[in-house]
Amino acid sequence: MGPPAYKCRNCQTPIAYRDELLSKNYMAKTGQAFMFSHARNIVFGQKQETNLITGVYTIAGIFCSKCGEELGWKYLQASEARQKFKEGKFIIECSKISKEY
Ligand SMILES: [Zn+2]
Numbered sequence: 001m002g003p004p005a006y007k008c009r010n011c012q013t014p015i016a017y018r019d020e021l022l023s024k025n026y027m028a029k030t031g032q033a034f035m036f037s038h039a040r041n042i043v044f045g046q047k048q049e050t051n052l053i054t055g056v057y058t059i060a061g062i063f064c065s066k067c068g069e070e071l072g073w074k075y076l077q078a079s080e081a082r083q084k085f086k087e088g089k090f091i092i093e094c095s096k097i098s099k100e101y
Pocket residue numbers: 008009010011012013064065066067068069
């Protein structure tokens with residue numbers, strides 16, 4: 001594993017590695033979002049149910065453990081069978097992370 005590729009834009013805490021990036025094809029409140037298989041240096045918010053276009057999900061907000069910035073969410077449970085692959089994955093808003101080349 002190389003150096004962390006994605007850091008909290010606010011405080012530069014490493015959040016995810018390049019090889020943990022699964023998809024760039026997600027949308028969040030503020031625009032484009034990435035899906036990651038893992039994330040570190042984060043804390044979780046309250047579990048909540050959310051109704052998205054693709055179905056009902058149980059998610060938890062994720063926040064930078066250092067500065068507390070909200071980064072996105074983790075999918076805990078998906079109601080639709082074909083969305084189950086999202087369970088345990090992390091969605092992080094592009095506007096909240098900076099990429100290191
Ligand atoms: Zn931070």
